[in-house]
Amino acid sequence: MRVNAKRICSEITSIVALGFVVTPVAATEKYWIAHEAQLIVVGTFQPGRGFWWLDGWHETGTITLNEVLYGRTPVSQINFRLTIRCYMPWWNRWLPSHLMNQFTDRGLWFLRRLGDQIWEPANGCDSGYRLLSDRADFERYIRTHKH
Numbered sequence: 001m002r003v004n005a006k007r008i009c010s011e012i013t014s015i016v017a018l019g020f021v022v023t024p025v026a027a028t029e030k031y032w033i034a035h036e037a038q039l040i041v042v043g044t045f046q047p048g049r050g051f052w053w054l055d056g057w058h059e060t061g062t063i064t065l066n067e068v069l070y071g072r073t074p075v076s077q078i079n080f081r082l083t084i085r086c087y088m089p090w091w092n093r094w095l096p097s098h099l100m101n102q103f104t105d106r107g108l109w110f111l112r113r114l115g116d117q118i119w120e121p122a123n124g125c126d127s128g129y130r131l132l133s134d135r136a137d138f139e140r141y142i143r144t145h146k147h
Contacts, residue, residue: 031141033130037110037122039071040142042132044106045080057084059100063109063119070142079118080111082127103129108138 034040041063048060059082065073082100108130111119121128130138 031138031145033110033122033126033128034070034138034141034146036112037070038113039073039109039111039119040069040138040146041065041071041073041078041109041111042067042069042106042135043109045100045103045109045129047100047104053083055083058082059084061100063111066106069108069139070146078111080109080128081114081118081120083120100127103127107132108135 043063043065046062046064048062050057050059052058061080062077063080064077065075110122110126110128110130112122114120
């Protein structure tokens with residue numbers, strides 16, 4: 001078997017070049033939810049009643065807004081819905097999960113409009129919630145990329 005040095009060198013160069021392309025994407029992963037959000041708020045979640053539907057269990061509730069960091073909302077409380085798709089194995093997606101009970105502390109919410117009066121997480125497989133300790137990082141991202 002002949003070793004083709006030119007081909008090996010070309011493949012190594014391709015791998016190194018790919019590393020430079022992929023690295024910036026990994027760096028922005030933390031902020032992707034902010035990139036996708038139509039509304040970013042500081043607020044407190046109050047769980048509502050969940051319900052079963054064909055696409056899985058839906059968690060509902062309201063978010064009482066303390067502050068709007070990005071976007072516009074004319075109200076001080078918004079309706080929220082999360083469809084359980086990615087958090088559970090497929091055989092449990094239609095069972096009550098009470099997943100949202102862990103997000104009742106005041107925090108950052110990254111949302112997109114689901115309907116006229118309903119909001120959902122900005123990323124499909126995400127709760128939309130972040131701790132307030134991450135606020136400074138996200139505010140910096142909002143100032144430089146969202147406005």
